Amino acid sequence: MPTQNKDTSWERIQSGVKEAEKLITQRDYNSALIKCRQTLEFMVKQLAARAHIQEDGDLKSMIDELYQNRWISKTTCEHYHTIRMAGNKAVHEGYNNAYDATQAHHMLSQEVYSFSNDYSNALKGVRSRKSSSAGNSRSRKRSSGRQQEPLGAATILKLLIPILCVILLILIIRMIKPAPDAANSTLAPAPTETYEETQAAEPAPQETAAVYKTTTVLNVRSEPSTDSTVLGKLSSGAVVEYIESAGTDWAKILYNGQEAYVASQYLTTE
Numbered sequence: 001m002p003t004q005n006k007d008t009s010w011e012r013i014q015s016g017v018k019e020a021e022k023l024i025t026q027r028d029y030n031s032a033l034i035k036c037r038q039t040l041e042f043m044v045k046q047l048a049a050r051a052h053i054q055e056d057g058d059l060k061s062m063i064d065e066l067y068q069n070r071w072i073s074k075t076t077c078e079h080y081h082t083i084r085m086a087g088n089k090a091v092h093e094g095y096n097n098a099y100d101a102t103q104a105h106h107m108l109s110q111e112v113y114s115f116s117n118d119y120s121n122a123l124k125g126v127r128s129r130k131s132s133s134a135g136n137s138r139s140r141k142r143s144s145g146r147q148q149e150p151l152g153a154a155t156i157l158k159l160l161i162p163i164l165c166v167i168l169l170i171l172i173i174r175m176i177k178p179a180p181d182a183a184n185s186t187l188a189p190a191p192t193e194t195y196e197e198t199q200a201a202e203p204a205p206q207e208t209a210a211v212y213k214t215t216t217v218l219n220v221r222s223e224p225s226t227d228s229t230v231l232g233k234l235s236s237g238a239v240v241e242y243i244e245s246a247g248t249d250w251a252k253i254l255y256n257g258q259e260a261y262v263a264s265q266y267l268t269t270e
Contacts, residue, residue, distance in 0.1 A: 009046055013039055017112055020105045029101035030090045036104040037087020040080060043115050047071060059084055076114055079107040099219050099226055099263065106216065106266075210269040212242040212251075214262075224250035224261040231260050240267060 016039030023032035041059050048054070048062050051071045063084065067077035083104045089095035214234050222229040224246045232255065234240065240262070241254035251264040 009042075013043055013112055013115070016042070017105070017109055020101075020108065024098075024101055024105060027098070029098050030094060030096040032101040033087050033090035033095065033097075033104055036083050036101075036108050037090070039108060040083045040087070040111075043111075044080065047115070073114075076111055079111050083107055097226065102216060103263070210242075212240040212253075212267050212269055214238045214240060215266045215268050218262045218266055220253070220255050220260045220262055222260060224252075228261070231255060231258075234262065242267070 016035055020032045020035040020039065023029070023035060044059060044062050044066070047066055051066060051069065053062060053065050053069070053071075057065075060081070063072075063077060063080045066072045067074065072080070086095070086097075086100045086104045214236055216236050218234045220231045220234060222231055240251075243252040243254060243259065245264065246252045246261055249264060250261045251267055253260055253262055
């Protein structure tokens with residue numbers, strides 16, 4: 001029976017992801033956001049049950065408790081909250097935004113595979129390996145710090161004596177050695193003009209500019225904000241005339257002869 005329940009849960013989650021994708025293609029972004037939140041809530045309750053966390057609390061509390069007890073990673077926690085908040089706006093405010101619906105579906109698709117691993121770990125009572133490894137790393141650093149002891153004055157003196165002897169020897173050699181006769185000194189030949197001309201003639205290596213493409217259907221906006229005007233859309237796999245980065249989440253591009261902005265996380269380079 002446990003195996004059958006697990007298979008049924010997995011099928012329900014996959015079905016929720018597919019339904020959200022179908023709603024996006026139908027441009028029903030409000031229903032897509034709600035479906036993403038419903039699927040997320042089911043996933044979180046499955047994890048909470050296996051991690052022996054209270055399931056009757058609100059979704060935000062369950063997500064935070066899963067992260068605090070290291071059942072999910074920090075990135076997963078952030079994605080869960082993003083999907084949750086967008087879904088809440090869709091339920092209570094009738095929110096119907098194409099970009100947020102696409103982003104919520106993209107994050108949900110990513111986290112479904114992480115959920116499979118986290119769910120299996122919860123069955124075994126094993127917390128997130130990322131959090132555990134970070135804790136072990138901090139523990140090793142603290143242990144390493146306790147093992148180090150300050151050097152004593154005698155040890156420092158032993159290290160300085162050979163260095164001082166070498167410096168003193170160099171000074172004595174310079175004082176005893178006579179200065180070279182300027183008249184007899186031989187100047188090194190200057191480099192020939194032919195060599196310099198050859199060096200100047202060599203072409204500088206050229207750098208190949210990166211080609212930016214979209215990984216999904218993207219809204220093109222007038223400003224780096226989801227509240228700004230939508231100037232148009234770019235299809236998946238479209239080549240983008242990239243100008244520069246516009247913060248952590250946006251990229252400035254050239255669109256129809258004018259500057260515009262798209263979400264940088266959905267751009268890839270070749």
